[in-house]
Each structure stands twice: as C-alpha cells, then as structure tokens.
Amino acid sequence: MTDRPHRRSPRDLVGGRPDATYTLRFDGRELTAQAGQSIAAVLWGAGILAWRTTRQGGAPRGAFCGIGSCHDCLVTVNGRPNQRACLVPARPGDAVTTQEGTGRADLAV
Amino acid sequence: MPTSPSDLPGPGAQDAADHPEEGLADLAVVGAGPAGLAAAVTAAGFGLRVTLIDAGERPGGQFYRHPAPQLGAERPEALHHGWAAFAARERALRAHTASGRVTYLPGHHVWTVVPQDAAQDAPQDAAPAGDAAGRAPAAWVLHAVAGPEEHAVAVRARAVLLATGSYERQLPFPGWTLPGVVGAGGAQAMLKGGLVLPGRRVVVAGSGPLLLAVAGSLASAGARVPAVVEAAAYTGYAPALPALLRNPAKLAEGAVYGGALLRHGVRLLTRHAVTEAHGTDRVEAVTVARLDADWRPLPGTARRIPCDAVAVGHGLVPQLELATGLGCATRRAADGTAALDLDALQRTSVPGIWSAGETGGIAGAQPALVEGEIAAHAVAGRPVPAALVRRRARLRAFADAMGRAHRPGEGWTGWLRDDTDVCRCEEVPAGRIREAVADLGAGDARTAKLLTRAGMGWCQGRMCGPAVAALAGEEQAPDRRPLSCPVPMRLLAGLPPADG
Numbered sequence: 001m002t003d004r005p006h007r008r009s010p011r012d013l014v015g016g017r018p019d020a021t022y023t024l025r026f027d028g029r030e031l032t033a034q035a036g037q038s039i040a041a042v043l044w045g046a047g048i049l050a051w052r053t054t055r056q057g058g059a060p061r062g063a064f065c066g067i068g069s070c071h072d073c074l075v076t077v078n079g080r081p082n083q084r085a086c087l088v089p090a091r092p093g094d095a096v097t098t099q100e101g102t103g104r105a106d107l108a109v
Numbered sequence: 110m111p112t113s114p115s116d117l118p119g120p121g122a123q124d125a126a127d128h129p130e131e132g133l134a135d136l137a138v139v140g141a142g143p144a145g146l147a148a149a150v151t152a153a154g155f156g157l158r159v160t161l162i163d164a165g166e167r168p169g170g171q172f173y174r175h176p177a178p179q180l181g182a183e184r185p186e187a188l189h190h191g192w193a194a195f196a197a198r199e200r201a202l203r204a205h206t207a208s209g210r211v212t213y214l215p216g217h218h219v220w221t222v223v224p225q226d227a228a229q230d231a232p233q234d235a236a237p238a239g240d241a242a243g244r245a246p247a248a249w250v251l252h253a254v255a256g257p258e259e260h261a262v263a264v265r266a267r268a269v270l271l272a273t274g275s276y277e278r279q280l281p282f283p284g285w286t287l288p289g290v291v292g293a294g295g296a297q298a299m300l301k302g303g304l305v306l307p308g309r310r311v312v313v314a315g316s317g318p319l320l321l322a323v324a325g326s327l328a329s330a331g332a333r334v335p336a337v338v339e340a341a342a343y344t345g346y347a348p349a350l351p352a353l354l355r356n357p358a359k360l361a362e363g364a365v366y367g368g369a370l371l372r373h374g375v376r377l378l379t380r381h382a383v384t385e386a387h388g389t390d391r392v393e394a395v396t397v398a399r400l401d402a403d404w405r406p407l408p409g410t411a412r413r414i415p416c417d418a419v420a421v422g423h424g425l426v427p428q429l430e431l432a433t434g435l436g437c438a439t440r441r442a443a444d445g446t447a448a449l450d451l452d453a454l455q456r457t458s459v460p461g462i463w464s465a466g467e468t469g470g471i472a473g474a475q476p477a478l479v480e481g482e483i484a485a486h487a488v489a490g491r492p493v494p495a496a497l498v499r500r501r502a503r504l505r506a507f508a509d510a511m512g513r514a515h516r517p518g519e520g521w522t523g524w525l526r527d528d529t530d531v532c533r534c535e536e537v538p539a540g541r542i543r544e545a546v547a548d549l550g551a552g553d554a555r556t557a558k559l560l561t562r563a564g565m566g567w568c569q570g571r572m573c574g575p576a577v578a579a580l581a582g583e584e585q586a587p588d589r590r591p592l593s594c595p596v597p598m599r600l601l602a603g604l605p606p607a608d609g
Binding site for chain 1: 171181185536
C-alpha cells in the first residue's frame, strides 16, 4: 500500500477555514483546536483515540457512537469529570485530562 | 412571547398549570432531524404555533449533521446527499423563528412527556396516556434539560410530534472495545460535525446501506477504505425488485455510492463480517471471515486486513423511549427492530401523540421528510395531499425490502468469545450472559440484565441491547427508559410531587 503524495482531508472536501484556531491541553500536551469542534474532534484530529480508562478493567476508551448516546467518550474537562467529549465544545485554554475509572478518585475513602 | 418555554418552578413555586393557556403551543415537535424539521415548518406554514425542541445545537439531526458555523465550511453539502431538501427547510425554520411562529429550542434534551393533568392524577406509568374514552388530554408537558448547567425547561403543547430518530444497532465482536473501533454512524457524525477522521485506513463493517454512505464519505475525505465488509448479501434485495424499480431515485443513489466506492478503489465484501479486531492500545488489524446465510462464520475463511480504525454498525434502531413511556403501541419491523405502530395520519395509538420518520421503522431521510409533512397536515386538520401518501408508500416499501435483506442472521453470536465484553459500560462479557441464560435460567434480556448488570450503565442498553436480547434468545424489546437521558437529581427533586 503506497500513500499518494497529497492526501485529501476533510477540510479539502468542504473548503473554507475556521473563524479561529486555539490551543488546549490534553494531559499537558498542547493541541490545536478549530473553533466549532468538540473536544473529541480535537483529540481525533491529533490522532488521539483514547482518553478514559474503564472502572473495572482499566481498559482504554474514546469516542464510539459520536452522538452522545454511548457515554464511552467520558473525559475530565477543567477538573470536571464525566463530560461527553463528543458533545462538549472545545474552548480556548481547556485543560482536558484522561479520566481514570469514575473520575472521582478524590472521593475515594 | 406566548410560546416561549417557562423555567420549571422549583419546589414550592407556583405551578404553571395555574395558567394553562400561557405558553401553550399548538404543536411541540421533539427532534429537528428530517422528520421533525419538515413537520415544524409545514405546521407553522399552516398557522400553527410550534415549539421545536432538539438535543442538537443545529437543526438537521444526525442525517443532516453539519459543522458549526465557526468551522467555516464553504461546502457542507459535499458531505451530504439531498442537502437542498434540508437547506430549504432550514431557511423556512429561520423565517418562522423570526416571525415568532416557531419557537426553536436547540440544545434541549426532552427526557419525559406527560399529560398536563397528570399533575392532578395518580402517576400513570406506561399506561396509555389518553383518557378512557380515547380522548387526548387538553395539553402535554414536555420536560427537558438544557445547556451545560443542565437547567430544567418545561414546554406545554396541545399536540406532540415525536421525531426522535434512531441510534445505531451494534453487534459486538472480540476487540470491538479497542480504541479506533467506532460506530459507522459515529465516524460519519464526527466527520460531518467536526471534520475529522478516526484513522487513515478505515475498514467499514457491519450491515446496511449506511455502510456504503459512510465508506463513500470517509474515502472522499481522504481515508483509505480497504474494504466494506457487509454481512448480508445484496442479492437479498432480489425478491424486492418491484419495490426497487418503483424507486428510481434510490437506485440512482446506490449507483452514486457504488461509483464513489469504485473511484476510491473500495472493495465491497458481501456475506462477510469482521469477527475480531486486533491490537493492544488501539486497533491494528481485523479478522474478516465469510458467513453462511444465517451469518455464521465459515471455518477456514478467516483473513487479516491491517487498518488503524474500524467503522462498524448493523443498521439503526428506532429511539422510542419517550413514546413507550406514554404507552404508544409498537410493532415488529422488517429489520427485526421494534417500531411505533402508526396510522395513515402518522398518529400513534395515544390520542394527541404523533410520530414521523425513523420511530415508525427505519427508512432514511426521504420518507422522514414526507412523513413529517403528512403529520403536519393531519395535526393542522388539513387534507393530506395524495402525492405525499403515494410517496410515503413507495419509500416505505423500499425500506422494508432493505430491512429484510439486512436483518441480522441468528448465527452472528458465533463470533462472540466468552471473554468478549458485550456491555461496554459495565464491562460484562458474553460468558457471564451465557451463564445467566444457560445455568441461572434467564430466559429474557431483562432477567439477564438483572443478573449480570448488562445494560445498566450510562448508555441504558443502547449499545448492548440487541446483543443481550440475542444471547437471551429473544428479539429486542422496544426501548423503555423512564428518563431518556441523564437528568440531575436536583431537577427530579424539583418536580411537582404527582409528576414524578
């Protein structure tokens, strides 16, 4: 399988440009967001597919249904856990962190 | 504005039912996808005061999902079929919203619909909500949550149209929880809404015509699609040739998809399934096997296809919980899913509650537009144009033929291993469900759920419901969820007592 020199992108397909781009952080790593994207879209755009570990198996998970039904894409945004990354719009300066289990380790006794 | 929603009174606050005419819409439409949008603008055109409530931020639903304006897409139509039909109705919505005829509430998730007099009556559970004489109540109350702060909103209306659409039918396979394995509809939604791809080399798998559309979109947007793996045989359409021939537009659409697939070098493998996804932290390859007519993998036919993402789905399931919560009758559709039983005027079995689109059986966007318009005529008391009725019959016949051809064969559970997680939320493997059925006597999905927790997680069984039902040896029951989405406890606590 050989790659063509220039790969089409979704942006090539629809044209135009975003009103703004800005940065947010995922586990400390700086990512570029296009205005109007969800957190999940920003992560996919950076090639990141997992941002949660499951409560029992500790298995990595990310977006699955993409429309807010499956809740697999839960993530911690600005310290608030259990946000659906596919629904929450990315905002400038957001601090997104991998959610481990319930995301409520602070409540553990 | 008379049709604006009122904030729900807190505990002890005066109940808005004291002023029943205030904020009473002629029609509340739940869902701004093709069916709801068409119904809302058509009804408004007849002079009805309409409140259109939608969970999405922009009209169009899943089918016409498009990027936020800030993303600055010049050609959103490049991701769509039939964009003109949407654009015209979206313009009409803007005009009706500006004139005050339509109150449009995006970002509002309706979680229950109750008759207004339920405030006086005892809770009715799932008993049909009309009175004993079959009359509709004077008004309905739709409870919604809105915004990031999840505040409560109540909408009151004389009639309700449920256009709640569908969600994707998933059949699990070993490895389907690996990052990079995503819903086919999910991949499509993320592309249409966020202009992103899950990977560069995406296997599209499952069953149903949506797969061809998804493969076409992904390939046009730059992904390599090594194969579309379809469990059914398209020869299953043969008995339906008359229905196909009455739908030349559908045939043309198929040819467009087929042409796009050819142009991008996408291979269509029918009677095949992805029976396993491989990888540790993300998917690296899939095993594809040939199936018999009942979707049983044939030994010795497995081969491996490298990929960095898999987009998978097995058709769609009508989203019915608001309707079943009201007691609306259902029927078994040709594709095996439970759908609402609707009459020629798009009425449910509950007086005053109407429905259109996928809730009446999975059929796609075109019949949804038609049915939304039919329902709007009927609610407004206008005669339904014969052309709309004919068009609905033609498109529905085609959808039934497709549904039959892609209905999952019962052999699919043959690719589940005992350690395959079936319930993604609660991490319940197939072995535990099989044990509940074989050793503990669970003869239905509900008992299997009570014994294993499969279906008790965040998604409320939307992802594992079809699989758990199959393992329990029954067809999936109609959606039944007291709350259609997560609702903060403080909102439930704030409801008037008899409402809850």
